[in-house]
Amino acid sequence: MKEKKTKSFYRCLECGYESVKWLGKCPSCGSWNSFEETVPVAIRHSPMLIPGKNATPPEAQPLNAISMESERRICTPMLEWDRVLGGGLVPGSLVLLAGDPGMGKSTLLLQVLASLSTRQKVLYVSGEESRRQIKLRANRLGVGDAEVLVASETTLEAILELISAHEIEVVAIDSIQTIASSLLDATTGTITQIRHCTDRLLQMAKTQGVTVIIVGHVTKEGIVAGPKALEHLVDVVLYLEGDRTHTFRLLRSVKNRYGSTNEIGVFEMKDRGLEEVRNPSQMFLAERPIDAPGSVVMATIEGTRPLLVEIQALVSYSALAVPRRTATGFDANRASLLMAVLEKRLGISFAQEDVFINVAGGIKLREPAADMAVCLALMSSYFDRPLPHQLVTWGEVGLTGEVRAVGYSDVRYQEAIRLGFNKVMVPATTAEQLKKEVKPRSAVEIVTVKSLKDVLNNLFK
Ligand SMILES: Nc1ncnc2c1ncn2[C@@H]1O[C@H](COP(=O)(O)OP(=O)(O)O)[C@@H](O)[C@H]1O
Ligand SMILES: [Mg+2]
Structure with missing residues (x-):
């Protein structure tokens, strides 16, 4: 037949x-x-079918009978890394580290493994670089002598064998797109291979308690290849992001089965690898100009962390029929909307002006709390009048020009005070909340505004 x-x-x-x-x-x-x-995958590896290991009948337990002894975590001296993971790696978990090429994923992993290697058996598998290349990088990072096992392998079965032969506790696979199972006919890097390999690694992680970190490259469209297929399989998804032209990097957790997804870690890319930034606000404000029109500082929130960043606007006469509008680090549509509000409510016309908006340091602002700062920067550049150097602001701007409160005002306020700012311009409801919750010091001036008109009257009249 x-x-x-x-x-x-x-x-x-x-x-x-x-x-x-x-x-x-x-x-x-x-x-x-x-x-x-x-190709439909024929082999299924269900954990229930592993002989001898799952011979016990399935069990269910009442919630109140489940013991809550604290979960063991594998910690590193890199506090920012541990923080994003919710307190360190969980043994037996599968972590996906995603990011654009060149962001520093390999660098970060090598540093993490090196710091773990004093207490754990760790393996770094690269499908992209030779062992010599990895050694060169390790030397540059100052970890050339660490007891990290290094392999240059692209076959999944060989990697699994290495892990059991050396009783590895933490393994990093760089990257999932470069490895393939010899059991499948599909080409390396296809969704079938990526899914199958991740699946097999997951089985191994869960049955043998090995912690697995896989690197996933992000495609042009900004998603990990085989996105939905990978993200739901793994326990933790971390993104390493940043701007290629800047040195700072954000490590963000977008999924975490063992902790909050609100955490971010801030790093700076140096010759000797990624260095933790303990005081990011200070770093982002380090080169701020004094008394320059169009520059304003806002308190933004990344995850649950406050961050002070400088927003700059340049409004200048345009000789073009259609003036230019550019926004870096801020949504261009939102910027157009704010310009329309300024024009309609305050009569500030940008029709004959080129408008450029830039968030210093390569930070990307995603929250509406940046509206106030963008409006202040636009007004300051339009009137060519600098804002008070010690001013910090945050708040959302509505279509009628009203300003609205946003979350985390207390944390934003405290970060501003910590860095020595003494003038805060916030929506009226935020000011009331601050008075109740943080009892502002008398040396700090809180300017309350209800609308953009109040902003104009207060700062530019
Ligand atoms: N010789 C070097 N000196 C200083 N920095 C370097 C050197 N080589 C690479 N880098 C930095 O490391 C980055 C690449 O990091 P890498 O970990 O390979 O990224 P990924 O694995 O995410 O593609 C480069 O963008 C560069 O900033
Ligand atoms: Mg790499």
Whole structure:
């Protein structure tokens, strides 16, 4: 009898939509050119089928009977790394470290493994670099003598064998896109391979208690290849982000089964690797100009951490029929909206002006609390009048020009005071909240505003 041929199908790399035919555009998520041929995977590894290991019948327990002895964590001297993980790596967990190429993922992992190697058996597997290249990098990072086992491997089975042969406790795989299982016919880097390898690594992590960190490259569109397929498999998803032209990097947790996803770690890329930044606000304000129109400091929140950043605006006469509008680190649509509000409510016209907005240091502001600062910077540049050097602001701006309170005002306030600022411009409701909650010192002037008109009257009249 003729053997039944396994039929391949096509799957969208962005959303996982499946189709029997190749499609140019995904009907589900609308992305172009995202379909890839996939072979149905025949081998399933269910943990219940491992002989001898899961022979006991399944169990359920009342919540109040589950013992809560504290979870063991694998800690490093790198506090920022541990913080983002919720207090260190959990033994037997699978962590995905994602980021653009060149962000410093390999650097960070090598540093983390080196610091763990005094107490743990650690293995660094690279599918991209040779052992010599890794040694060169380790020397540069000053960890060339660390007891990190290093392998240059691309076959999953070989990696699994290395892990059990050396009784490895923490393994880093750099990157998941470069390794492949010899059991599958699919090419390296395809969604089928990536999913299968991650699945097998997960099984190993859970059954043998090995902690696995996998690196995932981010595609052009800004998503980890095989996004949905990978992110739901792993326990923790970390993103290392930053601006290629700046040295600072943010480590952000977007999923964490063992802790909050609100934590961020701040690092700076130096010759000797990633260095922790304990006082990020100070770093971002280090080069702030004095008495320069268009510059303002805002207190933003990254995760649960307050961060003071400088926002700059440049409003200058345009000879172009369609004036330019550029925003770096701030949403351009939001900037247009704020300019429209300024024009309608205060009569500040940008019709003949080029407008540039920049957040210093390469930070990306995603919260509406930045509205006030952007408006202040625009007004300051428009009137060519510098703002008080010791002023910090935050608040959302509505379509009628009203200003609104945002969350975490107490933390923002305390960070501003800690760095020596003594003038705070906030929405009226925030001022009341601050008076109740943090009892501002008398040396600190709190300027209360209800609308952009109040801002104009207070600072520019
Ligand atoms: N010889 C070097 N001296 C200083 N910095 C370097 C050197 N080589 C690489 N780097 C820094 O390391 C970064 C690459 O880090 P890497 O860990 O390889 O990134 P990833 O693994 O995320 O692609 C570069 O962007 C650069 O900033
Ligand atoms: Mg790398």
